[in-house]
Amino acid sequence: MLTSELIRPQLRFHGKSVSIAMVDQQDPKRRQIAAELIELFQSQRDRTQEAWEQALTAYVGSRIDYIFVRGLAKVLVDNATFTPLPAPQTPTVVRETMFSYGPVFPNSDMLHPVSRDGALASVAQNLQLSPEEVEALLFADRHASYRLTDTGPDWTPAMLLARYNLELARGVLYWASHLTIEIADNYKDIWKFIKLFKLMFIAHSLSTGGYRIELDGPISPFVGATLRYGRQMAAFLPALFLCEQWKMHATVYPPQGRGAMNYKMDHTSNLQSHFKRSGEFDSRLEADFAAEFAAKIGERRGKWRLLRESELLILGDTVMIPDFVMVDSRDEHRRILIELVGFWHPDYLRRKLEKVHAANCSHLLLLVYKGLNVTEEDFQGVSSEVLFFPNKPVMKDVMATVEAMAQRLYGPAPA
Structure with missing residues (x-):
């Protein structure tokens, strides 16, 4: 999910209401940027996360829309898989063995009789590795060293922009104290995701049909692990888009310090869920x-x-x-x-x-x-x-x- 730094610039305030300035998914310029980022990201397959960050930094350069570009990039990364190198020895063991030589330098001298290459060769012999393997494994457990092994969905520019808008919309719930939803169908999936994300709720039936569900938000006084719970509540939002009829009203406290604000959405929204519906029958x-x-x-x-x-x-x-x-x-x-x-x-x-x-x-x-x-x-x-x-x-x-x-x-x- 997007970080608050990528969400705050997109907040729009109207009196006591807050909304998100979503991007136009049909905008040719936005689509071109999305296409370029998808191509750039896919070109990084089998390269390290550090290499991807360097490529992204070079792409962003001096752009003034860097918030948007980095938001798209965050969506790509969150749905991809970076994996550590397969290692015959754990990086911890390699480091401990290497560091046991103390400070080493490119060239040996009277105070440091073992050069760096000499230490690498000695460690490699002790661990039955090549010096190149020792070099690669020293910090292989850092995320920067993980390699991009799966770039995620078969993204199109339209898909990426739609997912970016969704991430913006649910990111506002990081700052929610209370969330009220009304649903009139697809109860099974709604409760499946309420349970999955371990949200606290009170439910009431409505005289007009359907149900009202009250959910405590991450900054509610009844919630302890605020950051984790906030992410769980934000993660839940796409479940609503699986319903044909729904309303949502959240009380949020944005970081700009405007006090309690109203954040509303309903089934007329164009947002799309990436969650899958349950099958018609369970058995x-x-x-x-x-x-x-x-x-x-x-x-x-x-x-x-x-x-x-x-x-x-x-x-x-x-x-x-x-x-x-x-x-x-x-x-x-x-x-x-x-x-x-x-x-x-x-x-x-x-x-x-x-x-x-x-x-x-x-x-x-x-x-x-x-x-x-x-x-x-x-x-x-x-x-x-x-x-x-x-x-x-x-x-x-x-x-x-x-x-x-x-x-x-x-x-x-x-x-």
């Missing part, structure tokens, strides 16, 4: 269930619609996202959540049971594989309905249970 069991429902029930034959992961159960500091929601086409308020429990891993099963007990949801139907190490006793005390199946759920039995639950919870269905 073959879920895919087969959806396919069988479509084949045997479907919207034409049945009175129920099957939606994929479209509701949350908020459980304090975590959430449960049921696999499906059955919605009665006759009355959309008649909804039955469905969770398939067919994964055998003990930790998964333990967490699943904990969430089921915490949710204690009366309109949740659990379809449980009999081969698991669970019984009806494990679900005692929960108000959810449990239906065991030997190989796969029988759709006729599932729909009968759904109808019975809806009758009990919502009363008779409309005619």
Whole structure:
């Protein structure tokens, strides 16, 4: 991600609001610079990071747009791989052996009887290396000595400029004290990335549909490791772009010392996420269930619609996202959540049971594989309905249970 020095010049202030001056991705001059940098960077393959920095410095020269150029370069480097030289001996051992000779000089004299070349030859013999290998390994563990082995994505100028704008946008969150987001879809991916980046949150359902999520920012009084947490919050932002409907409002304290400022974005933004969406289904069991429902029930034959992961159960500091929601086409308020429990891993099963007990949801139907190490006793005390199946759920039995639950919870269905 971009450093604050590369972000601050792009901040724009309007009263109590702050925004980012993003670059025009269609600007021919910007595209030309991006193309030149991509070519320059790719020409550095198998060379050291120090060599790349020297090449970049030469390219920047006396340019006045050096902030922009170095920002693009930072994006390239962050997505590339620099690796240390393969070494028969660790650089630490080589240095310790070399330095044991004390100060050495190009030529020996009475006070320094061993020249530098002599010390290199002696160390090489002791470590069974060549003098050239000793020379190369002395400081091979410095990042400047790492070699560019992978230049990252197959960049185009447009891709690089789009990613640069994204890095600018999320960099503002380094200075956030609080972040509020509203989402109306793709809950699974949002929570996957909230968990991945270990963000603290409070979630609320909205009367208009969807959810509001409150996130503590890196300069919140409740956050200890400010720098690390700030990077995690900034890293999370592209997850929002995977949603079709979203809003974001952050309270930020930019380093220019203007106090609390408002930083807002929503789904009308042109920013693009480099995160990948999750697959439609997490398992073959879920895919087969959806396919069988479509084949045997479907919207034409049945009175129920099957939606994929479209509701949350908020459980304090975590959430449960049921696999499906059955919605009665006759009355959309008649909804039955469905969770398939067919994964055998003990930790998964333990967490699943904990969430089921915490949710204690009366309109949740659990379809449980009999081969698991669970019984009806494990679900005692929960108000959810449990239906065991030997190989796969029988759709006729599932729909009968759904109808019975809806009758009990919502009363008779409309005619």
